[in-house]
Amino acid sequence: MFQKSKKLGILGGGQLGKMIALAAGNWHFPIKFLDKKSDFPTARYAAEFVEGNFKNYDDVLAFGRTCDVISIEIEHVNTEALLQLEKEGKTIHPAPEKLILIKDKGLQKQFYADNNLPTSAFQLLDNEEIVKKEIANGNLSFPFVQKTRGEGYDGKGVAVIKSEDDLRKLLSGPCLIEELVDIEKEIAVIVARNEMGEVVSYPVVEMEFNPVANLVEFLICPSDITEEQAEVSDKLARAVIEKLDLCGLLAVELFLTKKGEILINEVAPRPHNSGHHTIDSCFTSQFEQHIRAVMNLPLGSTKMKIPSVMVNLLGADGFTGEAFYDGFESCLNVEGVNLHLYGKTVTKPFRKMGHATIVDKDLEEAKRKGKFVKDNLIIKTK
Numbered sequence: 001m002f003q004k005s006k007k008l009g010i011l012g013g014g015q016l017g018k019m020i021a022l023a024a025g026n027w028h029f030p031i032k033f034l035d036k037k038s039d040f041p042t043a044r045y046a047a048e049f050v051e052g053n054f055k056n057y058d059d060v061l062a063f064g065r066t067c068d069v070i071s072i073e074i075e076h077v078n079t080e081a082l083l084q085l086e087k088e089g090k091t092i093h094p095a096p097e098k099l100i101l102i103k104d105k106g107l108q109k110q111f112y113a114d115n116n117l118p119t120s121a122f123q124l125l126d127n128e129e130i131v132k133k134e135i136a137n138g139n140l141s142f143p144f145v146q147k148t149r150g151e152g153y154d155g156k157g158v159a160v161i162k163s164e165d166d167l168r169k170l171l172s173g174p175c176l177i178e179e180l181v182d183i184e185k186e187i188a189v190i191v192a193r194n195e196m197g198e199v200v201s202y203p204v205v206e207m208e209f210n211p212v213a214n215l216v217e218f219l220i221c222p223s224d225i226t227e228e229q230a231e232v233s234d235k236l237a238r239a240v241i242e243k244l245d246l247c248g249l250l251a252v253e254l255f256l257t258k259k260g261e262i263l264i265n266e267v268a269p270r271p272h273n274s275g276h277h278t279i280d281s282c283f284t285s286q287f288e289q290h291i292r293a294v295m296n297l298p299l300g301s302t303k304m305k306i307p308s309v310m311v312n313l314l315g316a317d318g319f320t321g322e323a324f325y326d327g328f329e330s331c332l333n334v335e336g337v338n339l340h341l342y343g344k345t346v347t348k349p350f351r352k353m354g355h356a357t358i359v360d361k362d363l364e365e366a367k368r369k370g371k372f373v374k375d376n377l378i379i380k381t382k
Contacts, residue, residue, distance in 0.1 A: 007032060008295060009067030011054040015342035015352065016073035016271045016287075017042035019279070023287035031291075034063045041343045042073075057081045064090055071248060071294045072270055075103050076151060093247040093294040094269040101244075102269050105176045106149045112264050115243050117236065119264045120255070121179040124149075128170040131177065135167075143180040146171055181263065185256040187223050188274035189237035192249050192289045195296040200289070201237055202282065202302045204230045205274050207253075210314070210350065216273050218370060219310035220363070221281065225256060232262050240267060249290040251275060273312070273352075280338045280357040281308035307363040309370035313339075313354040313377060315347035321381035323347035331377045334369055336360045339377075353379045 008024075010017055013035030021042055024031045030047030034054055043049040052059035054074070060081035064070050069091045070082065082096040094102070101107045112119040123140065125131050134140035142164070148157035148171050159169045160180065186209065191201040206223035207216045223230070237252040244250070251272030253265040275286035284292075284300025292299050315323070322345060331337050341354040356373045360366035 006068045006295070007066065008069045008071065008291070009034065009063060010071050010073055011035075011060065011063070011077045012073035013040040013042035013046070013049060014073060015041045015344075015354075018045050018342065019276075019285075019287045019340075020073060020271065020290060021045040021047075023285055024291055026288070029291070032063075032067060034059065039345065044343065054078065061085065064092075069093070069294055071290070072099070075099060075269065079103070095246070098244055098246050099269060102267060104149050105147050105266060106174065108266060109176055109178075111244075112240075117240060117243070117264055118262065120181050123177040124174075125177055126174055128172055128175070131170055131175065132167065134177075140177065142166075145178040145180050147176045147178065149174045149176055181255050182258045183255050184258045184260075185223070185225065186253065186265070187225065187233060187256055187262075188251060188253045188272075189233050190249065190251050190272065190275040190278070190286055190289075190302075191237040191241045192286075192293045192299055192302075193241045193247055194293045194299060195247055198299050199238055199241060200299045200302050201234050202275065202278060202286070203304050204233045205277070207274060210312075212317070212350065215312065215314075215350070215352075217312055217314075217374070218367075219274060219277060220367065221277055221304065221308050221310075222363075229256060229260075229262060236262060236264060240264065247296075248293045249275075249286060273355075276340070276355045277308040277310040277357045278302075279340070281306050281359050306359045306361060307366055308360075309358045309363070309366040311356045311358070311370045311373050312352055313341070313356060313373075313379060315349055315351040315353055316378050316380040317349045319380040320348050321346060323353060323379055324382055326378040326380065327376040331356065331373050334358075334372060336366065337369060337373060347379050347381065 009032045013033045018041040032048040033042045033046045034050045034052050054077045057078050060078045064085040079096045079100050106124045143162040146159045186207045193199045204223045206220040208218040210217040241250045251268040255263045271286045279285040336359045338357045358366045358369045
């Protein structure tokens, strides 16, 4: 029986929280959120919004004690408080120890190696000076990718080092050094699992990245890969969530190499950019699915109703200040274009201000409309 009296609390109140709250509204299911300011995107749509810092032990502990089930919309939360709440009998998804593992990209990568899950070759090093020493000693050669072990997201915390000249771009602190993979496509699978052990996955999507900001600009569903490659990708995503024994939503980002290999890049244990299109194109959105999974409800159908293209609506380069949306009306006038604005009052270069999902029975037509939205909806200041 679905107990609507059971209080679900979410750490984080950004755009993902907003879309979780909107999904919960269909059931009139109240969710409580914690984040720093009541002008954040989620606040207007949450049943209850608490001002506080999800990185602060006391704030998370106090918030969690008022909830029955606790989940997240961002990984970078205080896990010490979550461990204490778990001791006090609270249900937490993803479990704190899984979150600790995933937050550390070094531990995450080692998990794949320990569980015979395919991923690129890697080293774990203590700092950038040791990286330079390893190069000098011949133990590391160009090109390679350096990732900070914590706090990185949306292209932050990543440096591509192709030559000695690039060493000035090295990031400080403990890091993960990965082989620079020869990539044919970047793809992703959203998978969900509940306490009953039920697992469902969404169709594979293909991602195209902004070359400057290094974050997803276009997402295409279904991906233009073979049936066999889609099956391998799906099995890998399911294997990761099963081996992690994780309840909730997991976005599994993958590389399809030019040799035809499929390698795990990294994961996110929450709703993810690679699943935004599901609001308009699948029977169950990733946001509703997240609620179903963490509340141990039956998982919804992940079938695609119609092909789709998702476009991230990014703040225009060179503009910082109050946001204005040039071209909004012309994009609304295009059949199949669904605009989702996050309500952020201030735009910055390449800041995620919203997304558009374009649905069409003809995927090529959806791509054409997606390019129209990208070229015509400009987010800037006056």
